Amino acid sequence: IDLRDKEALKKVFSSS
Numbered sequence: 001i002d003l004r005d006k007e008a009l010k011k012v013f014s015s016s
Helices: 003-015
Strands: none
Touching: none
């Protein structure tokens, strides 16, 4: 998982 992908996932989790 790339760092940018991790950031995107973090944003999705935060939104959830």
